């Protein structure tokens with residue numbers, strides 16, 4: 001098998017890893033080549049990007065919510 005051509009399993013693994021740390025030049029090349037020819041992985045990439053965007057948005061809005069009152073209520077119920 002061509003060294004540059006990844007399997008779909010390896011391609012999705014790289015996509016997940018890319019969220020955690022930057023990929024090497026070679027990994028980026030392989031992933032780019034794979035998503036150019038594989039529509040299934042292109043869709044996967046689009047979906048993970050959307051999911052991550054939505055998660056980020058929701059987590060950020062949670063951070064902005066003032067929970068001081070809630071914390072005091074919970075603490076007042078504790079013995």
Ligand SMILES: [Zn+2]
Nearest residue numbers: 008011038041
């Ligand atoms: Zn694929």
